Amino acid sequence: MSLVNTLQLLTLCQQGDALAIERLVNEYQPSVYRLAYSILEDSPEAEEVAQDVFVAALKALGSYRGEASLTTWLYAITVNVCRDRLHARRTRERLTQTLHALAHIGKWHHVSAEDETIRSEGEAAVRQAVNALGEKQRLPVILRYYHGCSVEEIAQILKINEGTVCSRLSTARDQLRVRLRPRKEKTAGVGEES
Amino acid sequence: MIMKERSHAKMRRQIQRSADGRLTPSQQQALDAHLAGCTECRLYAAELRALETRLSSVSFTRLAPPKPRAVAQQVAAIQASYRRHTMKRNILSVAGALVAFTVVVVLITSLSRLVPGRTSPAVAPSAAVVIEMPTATPAAATATPLNQPLRYFTRAESDKLPLQPFQLTAIHETVTPKPETPTPDPSWTFTLSVAEAEQLAGFDVLEPIGMSKFLNFQGAAFDPQRNIVRIRYVMGFVLHEEQFQFSEDCDGCGMVGASAVVETVQIGDVTGEYVVGVWEAIGDTGQWGWIATPYLQRLRWQSNGMAFELMYNPTHDPAAVTLADLIAIAESLR
Numbered sequence: 449m450s451l452v453n454t455l456q457l458l459t460l461c462q463q464g465d466a467l468a469i470e471r472l473v474n475e476y477q478p479s480v481y482r483l484a485y486s487i488l489e490d491s492p493e494a495e496e497v498a499q500d501v502f503v504a505a506l507k508a509l510g511s512y513r514g515e516a517s518l519t520t521w522l523y524a525i526t527v528n529v530c531r532d533r534l535h536a537r538r539t540r541e542r543l544t545q546t547l548h549a550l551a552h553i554g555k556w557h558h559v560s561a562e563d564e565t566i567r568s569e570g571e572a573a574v575r576q577a578v579n580a581l582g583e584k585q586r587l588p589v590i591l592r593y594y595h596g597c598s599v600e601e602i603a604q605i606l607k608i609n610e611g612t613v614c615s616r617l618s619t620a621r622d623q624l625r626v627r628l629r630p631r632k633e634k635t636a637g638v639g640e641e642s
Numbered sequence: 643m644i645m646k647e648r649s650h651a652k653m654r655r656q657i658q659r660s661a662d663g664r665l666t667p668s669q670q671q672a673l674d675a676h677l678a679g680c681t682e683c684r685l686y687a688a689e690l691r692a693l694e695t696r697l698s699s700v701s702f703t704r705l706a707p708p709k710p711r712a713v714a715q716q717v718a719a720i721q722a723s724y725r726r727h728t729m730k731r732n733i734l735s736v737a738g739a740l741v742a743f744t745v746v747v748v749l750i751t752s753l754s755r756l757v758p759g760r761t762s763p764a765v766a767p768s769a770a771v772v773i774e775m776p777t778a779t780p781a782a783a784t785a786t787p788l789n790q791p792l793r794y795f796t797r798a799e800s801d802k803l804p805l806q807p808f809q810l811t812a813i814h815e816t817v818t819p820k821p822e823t824p825t826p827d828p829s830w831t832f833t834l835s836v837a838e839a840e841q842l843a844g845f846d847v848l849e850p851i852g853m854s855k856f857l858n859f860q861g862a863a864f865d866p867q868r869n870i871v872r873i874r875y876v877m878g879f880v881l882h883e884e885q886f887q888f889s890e891d892c893d894g895c896g897m898v899g900a901s902a903v904v905e906t907v908q909i910g911d912v913t914g915e916y917v918v919g920v921w922e923a924i925g926d927t928g929q930w931g932w933i934a935t936p937y938l939q940r941l942r943w944q945s946n947g948m949a950f951e952l953m954y955n956p957t958h959d960p961a962a963v964t965l966a967d968l969i970a971i972a973e974s975l976r
Contacts, residue, residue: 459852574700593700599664621658625689629689
């Protein structure tokens with residue numbers, strides 16, 4: 449969909465046109481849902497987030513000026529809604545004194561359609577390593593590698609500057625490099641030949 | 643030894659920057675040269691590449707979206723929620739207007755009592771919403787045949803010309819070298835309102851109706867030499883609307899390179915011309931070269947004695963606005 453078509457669609461949405469809203473949701477819901485799922489790793493919660501994102505987006509349509517692509521704008525809203533959910537989840541988890549790792553393992557036992565798609569051991573290890581990163585590093589990695597966003601787009605979505613994005617990605621890659629290194633190499637290290 | 647470690651640390655930072663595409667070609671070249679001779683950094687780079695491949699293989703874009711039924715339910719829920727929001731907003735704005743009206747009435751009544759000899763307050767009419775009027779310039783309309791395709795894009799004999807900048811229209815601002823001009827060129831300085839530009843030009847200026855909310859109006863400029871009004875819209879791209887009275891010598895007309903492809907297009911019931919490309923200064927040769935870059939797209943047409951041009955300067959994705967979009971914007975001018 450071209451930018452002008454998108455803007456025309458948004459104008460109709462803002463006027464409350466039911467068909468336009470349906471078209472907007474159908475067009476962008478899959479990518480919003482996927483981003484929410486990759487952050488939350490919980491299918492029902494990701495669906496709820498997708499719904500919340502569109503309600504929030506429709507309310508805030510007046511603030512959209514086309515400076516960023518609509519997908520980037522929706523991603524920024526999605527990240528914010530997911531952050532609130534993660535915060536609530538962490539609070540809940542603290543209250544119930546559930547170990548994060550245990551809860552996480554529990555999720556992997558709950559095999560959903562999504563898990564069938566991403567089920568190899570290698571992928572599971574990568575996802576676990578990514579999930580173990582701090583939020584500051586984790587979100588740029590998810591956006592960059594799981595959703596193919598550019599550094600510029602990540603900066604727009606997370607509302608940070610591009611240099612900060614690069615720095616967080618660099619830190620994350622160094623941590624992941626160590627965590628995902630095959631065991632035999634962990635003792636040998638890299639660069640001893642030099 | 644310490645120097646060597648520092649050098650490796652620096653190169654690792656460069657490898658990381660390279661992964662994000664942040665190196666300039668010369669920096670990348672220097673890094674490649676270093677990697678060719680340094681096993682340690684080469685291994686680090688290889689490890690990083692392998693990590694990136696692994697990360698990218700966990701593609702969530704392969705995930706199936708929720709089932710259509712779930713989406714339909716979501717659409718209904720979103721629509722219902724938005725309706726509630728709109729209703730609440732309308733109620734609030736009506737309530738706000740009533741409160742404001744009451745305050746104004748109370749103020750006026752109170753003030754009228756304070757002014758001696760005034761029995762009723764003189765209430766000024768409320769500010770009117772400006773409605774754009776259609777342009778019709780009878781004098782110009784009789785001078786030229788109406789709705790005829792123009793030969794706007796006069797073709798040069800070659801793709802290189804030793805011309806002065808003012809002889810070329812629509813030169814991309816960022817590549818137009820004007821070091822000799824100490825002050826900004828007012829004909830390209832967008833500080834006027836449409837009304838001010840109309841007053842200077844002596845004709846009505848058309849504006850895109852229905853898109854004004856999203857075509858973020860930045861300002862208008864007036865070129866007194868050629869009597870052209872330019873309007874600039876910014877929204878991730880720059881869109882210039884030019885409007886001037888058509889004349890036979892076509893003073894506002896531009897020249898395109900010999901190799902330029904000029905497309906004839908239909909805009910409502912008139913025929914227009916569309917071209918992709920720009921004249922750029924070739925170093926300090928004093929020559930201009932025609933480059934068919936999608937970073938400048940121009941649509942020109944004539945209607946009711948007025949000549950129009952839309953100039954599209956994308957800042958990111960040249961395909962964000964298509965020719966069809968430009969035509970839609972052209973047709974929305976009222």
